[in-house]
Every structure is written in structure tokens, then in C-alpha cells.
Amino acid sequence: MNISDKVINRLTLYHCILTDYLEKNIEYISSPQIANLLKIDDSQVRKDLKYLNNIGKCRVGYKVVELRESIEHTLGFQNTKNCFIVGAGNLGLALAKYDDFLNYGLNILALFDNDPIKVDMSLNDKKVFHIGILPDLVKKYNVEMAILTVPKKYAQEVTDFLVDAGIKYIWNFTPCILKAPDDIKIWNENLMSGCLQFTAHNKKEE
Amino acid sequence: MNISDKVINRLTLYHCILTDYLEKNIEYISSPQIANLLKIDDSQVRKDLKYLNNIGKCRVGYKVVELRESIEHTLGFQNTKNCFIVGAGNLGLALAKYDDFLNYGLNILALFDNDPIKVDMSLNDKKVFHIGILPDLVKKYNVEMAILTVPKKYAQEVTDFLVDAGIKYIWNFTPCILKAPDDIKIWNENLMSGCLQFTAHNKKEE
DNA sequence: TAGATTGTTAATCGATTAACAATC
DNA sequence: TAGATTGTTAATCGATTAACAATC
Numbered sequence: 001m002n003i004s005d006k007v008i009n010r011l012t013l014y015h016c017i018l019t020d021y022l023e024k025n026i027e028y029i030s031s032p033q034i035a036n037l038l039k040i041d042d043s044q045v046r047k048d049l050k051y052l053n054n055i056g057k058c059r060v061g062y063k064v065v066e067l068r069e070s071i072e073h074t075l076g077f078q079n080t081k082n083c084f085i086v087g088a089g090n091l092g093l094a095l096a097k098y099d100d101f102l103n104y105g106l107n108i109l110a111l112f113d114n115d116p117i118k119v120d121m122s123l124n125d126k127k128v129f130h131i132g133i134l135p136d137l138v139k140k141y142n143v144e145m146a147i148l149t150v151p152k153k154y155a156q157e158v159t160d161f162l163v164d165a166g167i168k169y170i171w172n173f174t175p176c177i178l179k180a181p182d183d184i185k186i187w188n189e190n191l192m193s194g195c196l197q198f199t200a201h202n203k204k205e206e
Numbered sequence: 207m208n209i210s211d212k213v214i215n216r217l218t219l220y221h222c223i224l225t226d227y228l229e230k231n232i233e234y235i236s237s238p239q240i241a242n243l244l245k246i247d248d249s250q251v252r253k254d255l256k257y258l259n260n261i262g263k264c265r266v267g268y269k270v271v272e273l274r275e276s277i278e279h280t281l282g283f284q285n286t287k288n289c290f291i292v293g294a295g296n297l298g299l300a301l302a303k304y305d306d307f308l309n310y311g312l313n314i315l316a317l318f319d320n321d322p323i324k325v326d327m328s329l330n331d332k333k334v335f336h337i338g339i340l341p342d343l344v345k346k347y348n349v350e351m352a353i354l355t356v357p358k359k360y361a362q363e364v365t366d367f368l369v370d371a372g373i374k375y376i377w378n379f380t381p382c383i384l385k386a387p388d389d390i391k392i393w394n395e396n397l398m399s400g401c402l403q404f405t406a407h408n409k410k411e412e
Numbered sequence: 413t414a415g416a417t418t419g420t421t422a423a424t425c426g427a428t429t430a431a432c433a434a435t436c
Numbered sequence: 437t438a439g440a441t442t443g444t445t446a447a448t449c450g451a452t453t454a455a456c457a458a459t460c
Contacts, residue, residue, distance in 0.1 A: 003406065004426085004427080005403050006427075007427095008399060008402055008403055008406060009396065009399045012396050012398065012399045012402065013383060013394060013396070016381050016382060016383050017383050019381070020382065020383070030440085030441065030442090031441075031442075032440090032441080037383050037385070038383065040428090041428065041429055041430090042441095043428085043429065043430075043431090043443095043444090044427085044428060044429075046441095046442065046443065046444090047427095047428085047443090047444090050443080050444090055442090055443095056441075056442055056443085057435090057436080057441080057442080058434080058435045058436050058440075058441050058442050058443095059435080059436055059439080059440050059441050059442085060436085060440090060441075061440095061441070061442085062442095074406070075402050075406050076402075076405060076406050081405055090300050090303040090304060091300055091304060093300070094296050094297055094299070094300025094301075095300075097296040098296060098297060098397075100381065100398075101398065104398040104401075104402070105405070106398070106401065106405075145405075169404055169405070171400075171401055175222050175225070175306065176222055176226065177219060177222050177223050177226070177243050177244065179243070185404045187400050187401060187403060187404050188219060189397070189400055189401075190215065190218050190219070191304075191395070192218065192306075192307065192310040192312070193214060193215045193218045194377075194393050194395055195310075195312065195377055195393060195395075196214050196218065196281050196282075196310070197211050197214055197393060198375055198391045198393050199282060199287055199311070199312075199351075199375070200209065200214055200280075200281050200282050210450085210451080212451075213451095236416085236417065236418090237417075237418075238416090238417080246452090247452065247453055247454090248417095249419095249420090249452085249453065249454075249455090250451085250452060250453075252417095252418065252419065252420090253419090253420090253451095253452085256419080256420090261418090261419095262417075262418055262419080263417080263418080263459090263460075264416075264417050264418050264419095264458080264459045264460050265415080265416050265417050265418085265459080265460055266416090266417075266460085267416095267417070267418085268418095
């Protein structure tokens with residue numbers, strides 16, 4: 001069963017709501033409650049929740065604890081994935097400090113850079129290594145995923161290097177479209193694209 | 207004319223490709239070329255480009271310079287929007303240093319925090335102010351948008367404060383679903399949600 | 413001309429919304 | 437019982453893909 005991008009995105013939003021309810025010790029939540037918070041349709045919420053094989057109760061809704069665990073299980077928060085950050089610039093360092101990733105199953109082991117000044121720096125128990133030793137560490141720690149935060153002009157070159165080193169998933173934070181073999185999965189993170197969705201939308205009223 | 211989220215997202219990707227072609231001094235680009243790079247359908251590319259009122263030439267494609275400018279115009283990269291970052295933690299500081307935003311029409315003027323140690327810090331010509339003076343500066347500089355990067359537990363409280371101060375657009379980087387009046391537009395930036403799309407997808411093969 | 417590409421329509425596919433019987 | 441909610445089907449809506457005439 002394949003879960004679409006849109007459903008995955010909504011499941012993460014439901015997860016935020018459920019975490020909040022859990023902290024407030026509320027035991028049950030209903031689909032209209034979730035729908036109101038997100039301003040979406042309640043039958044859509046129920047349809048999304050069907051992916052989780054979770055059973056709701058008429059008149060009371062779903063158990064917060066169980067529903068939250070089902071989402072975590074379905075999205076794979078438990079099976080932790082190791083990951084390297086490639087490029088220890090501002091964004092790379094910020095992402096390394098962003099502890100929330102581990103809650104979602106993403107374990108950032110280390111950073112890499114080619115700048116000797118940055119090498120051997122340490123932050124949040126994560127060390128910056130020279131890019132040259134990345135292939136060895138990929139094998140040693142069985143890392144399949146890399147977060148790419150290098151300057152634009154090195155993006156393709158570094159991608160080729162990562163692919164050769166055996167990296168299979170690249171989370172691309174550079175504003176470049178990377179070329180890679182078909183079996184390499186690339187997710188282009190376009191920070192501005194989300195933001196443009198509300199700023200550009202206004203144009204229709206012009 | 208309303209442009210959907212998906213189209214906006216693709217237009218930003220086309221923009222990356224066009225910037226690359228421009229730097230390589232390539233004059234024309236065709237829809238199959240764009241489609242191949244992004245591994246999508248070429249008729250979809252042509253349909254997206256129709257939003258831009260741009261005219262392609264048979265056998266040669268579209269003029270790179272013109273197409274790029276049309277995208278920038280349609281997505282409003284020219285009409286710069288002022289913006290405040292609220293919360294000068296790791297993520298807030300990283301976003302403040304991320305100069306690329308200005309290319310997309312987003313002008314970050316300043317940061318705000320309630321921690322006296324952070325107040326008066328300065329980075330990239332941007333100063334950190336005490337959150338208390340935000341309402342005054344919102345009026346003074348006519349700021350409608352805020353990037354929310356405060357700790358989770360203050361997210362709702364700060365949102366209420368921003369709404370009272372006259373902020374209309376909130377780009378929410380906290381893992382919280384914010385409550386706000388209907389005329390306030392909120393974009394929930396869920397960094398992990400994109401990443402989960404390739405890690406969670408594998409589950410289908412289990 | 414032959415071949416590549418655009419622009420556009422029709423066909424397909426998937427996602428959202430509406431509706432409602434079943435349940436407690 | 438009355439009322440709220442689930443689970444699910446049908447209807448609607450929108451997005452993607454296929455197809456192809458027109459163009460150069």
C-alpha cells in the first residue's frame with residue numbers, strides 16, 4: 001500500500017495535534033475536531049486514518065495514544081535511519097543542532113566539509129569530518145542518506161561523489177536540480193516554495 | 207487566476223533549471239528537456255508554462271531569459287515582502303543568515319526574542335530586538351509576515367501576540383498547529399514531511 | 413521535406429467532498 | 437430515545453497523461 005505525499009503530510013500534522021492532546025491528557029479525539037483545527041473536511045480525516053488500521057468508536061472518536069502510535073509506526077519513526085550532513089555552512093550547522101529530527105526517526109551522525117577550519121569542530125555530539133573520509137564512514141556506519149547543504153556551485157560535483165560512495169537518498173537543500181542514476185532518490189527541499197504559496201496566492205486578487 | 211500549490215512548486219524547480227541554463231549561456235530550453243531533468247511528463251511542463259503567458263517556438267522551445275523572468279514575475283519575486291523572524295534560536299539564526307530568501311522576494315528585516323542575552327546581537331545586518339517592541343516595528347515598517355521559530359511551548363502564545371500586533375502571514379516552523387482568526391494565513395513548514403516521503407515510501411515493499 | 417516541438421483537447425487517474433446507514 | 441460519530445460508498449472536482457494537429 002502506497003501512501004501519497006499529501007496523506008503523509010497530513011499525517012504529520014495530525015501527529016502534532018495528537019502530541020498536544022496527549023500533553024493535555026485528553027483521551028479521545030474525533031475526526032471533526034482534527035478537521036476544524038486544520039480547516040479541512042472531516043471525511044478526509046477519517047479516510048486518512050483508514051491507512052493506519054486503527055478503529056474509532058462511534059460517538060467518542062479515536063484513542064489519542066493509540067492513534068499517535070499508529071502514525072509513528074506507519075511513518076516509520078521507530079526504525080531510525082542514519083544520516084550525514086554534507087556541507088557545514090549555516091544551514092548545515094542549524095540542521096545539525098535541530099534535535100527534533102531524532103523524534104521522527106532521523107539520526108544525524110556527523111557533518112562533512114572540505115574547509116580545514118571547519119573540520120574537527122563539534123556540535124551537539126556531532127563532529128565535522130573532512131569530506132574525503134566520507135566513503136569510509138558510509139560503509140562503516142551503513143549510512144544511506146545524506147542531507148546536502150553545500151554551496152550551489154559544488155552541488156552536482158558533491159552529488160556524484162555521494163553516489164559513488166554508496167549514498168541512496170539525498171535530501172537536497174541546494175537550489176539545484178541534481179542529476180543522478182535512477183535508483184538514487186532525491187527530495188528537493190524548496191523552502192521558499194511553501195512560503196510562496198501564501199504570498200503568491202494573493203496575486204489573484206489584483 | 208489561481209495557481210495551485212503543485213504548480214507553484216514545479217515553477218520554482220523550473221526556475222532553478224533556468225538559472226542553471228542562463229549561467230551556461232544556453233539560449234533556448236524545450237519542455238522535454240525540463241521534463242527529463244525532473245522526471246515528469248513534458249505536456250505537464252507545457253501546461254504549467256501556460257500560466258506564464260509566455261510563447262514558445264516550435265522546434266526550438268522557450269527563451270531561457272524570458273521564461274525565467276516570467277516565473278519571477280508570476281511568483282512575485284520582484285515585489286519584496288518585509289518579514290520578521292520571531293525566535294532567535296538555532297533555526298531562527300540560520301534562516302536569518304540564509305541570504306537566498308531575498309532572491310525570492312523575502313526581505314528579513316530583523317529578529318525578535320525575549321532572552322536578554324540574545325537581544326542586541328547582530329548578524330548579516332539583522333539585529334535581534336526584544337519581542338516587546340515588535341508591535342511598534344510592525345507598524346513602523348509595515349511588516350505583514352512573521353517567521354515563527356520559537357520553542358514549541360510558546361508557539362500559541364506568541365501567535366496570539368503576533369496577531370494582535372497586526373501580522374497577517376505566519377510561516378510556522380514549530381511542530382504545533384496554531385489557532386488564529388480566519389483572515390490570518392498560516393503555512394505550516396514541516397521539514398520532516400518531505401523527507402518522510404522517501405523514507406516512508408519504502409514501507410510498501412515490505 | 414522530415415523531424416522536433418508547441419499548444420490544446422480528450423482521456424485517465426487520483427484526491428476531495430458529500431451523503432448516509434450503522435453504531436453506541 | 438436523540439444525537440454524535442464512524443466507516444464507506446457515490447459524486448464531484450482537479451491534476452496528470454496521452455494524443456495529435458499546427459508550426460517552423
